[in-house]
Amino acid sequence: MSIVQDVAEWVHAQAKGALSRDVAAEFAITANKASMVMSQIHRESRFTTRVEHSCILDTNGRGRNTRRLYVDAVQTxxxxxxxxxxxxxDQVVRFDSITDAETIGGFVRVSITRCLAGQQEKHGGYHWQADTTEGATKCTATTTP
Structure with missing residues (x-):
């Protein structure tokens, strides 16, 4: 699972919601990264979220604005x-996913997507199509475009 899904499930289990420092401590990431993950959770439609804005005092007595995230529902x-x-x-290349075609094969993901959508005829000298055969999960050959 992704860290976004993991954090959303963890925050969902917290009755009091979570601040970015809580997420950072729980998942051993920086507070900045925790804040970005929490923002991503709030933007994604598969999570039902709410944010509570408040002001807390730091050790010097100065107020800091904070956002507490609550996750009410999590979908996979x-x-x-x-x-x-x-x-x-007669040459055929097979990849598990479009991302694998990009990272392993050196092809451009957007161009393959355009070929699948019928917006582009070829990419890298290949005609691309979705692999619908059973058990087609292994890359059989790689070439450079």
């Missing part, structure tokens, strides 16, 4: 990997 991610096939004549 709705995305899934799409295996893809690139064909050029």
């Amino acid at each position: 991610p709705q995305w899934r990997k799409t295996p893809v096939i690139g064909t050029a004549g």
Whole structure:
């Protein structure tokens, strides 16, 4: 799972919600990273959230504005990997996902997506399509575009 999902589930279990420092301490990340993760949680539609703004006093007696995040409902991610096939004549390349085609094969993710949507004919000399065959989860060949 992603850290966003993990943090959302943890905050959901907290009756008092969470501040970024609470998330940072629990997940051993910086307060800045915790704040970014909490912002991502608040933006994503799969989480039902609310934010409470308040002012707390620091050790010097100065007020600091804070945001406490509450997660009322958590849904699992709705995305899934799409295996893809690139064909050029008799040469075929297969990847577990479009991201793997980019990281392993060196292809451009956006261009493959355009090919799948019918907006582009070829990328890297290959015609791309979604792999719908059973058990097609292994990359069979890699080339550089």
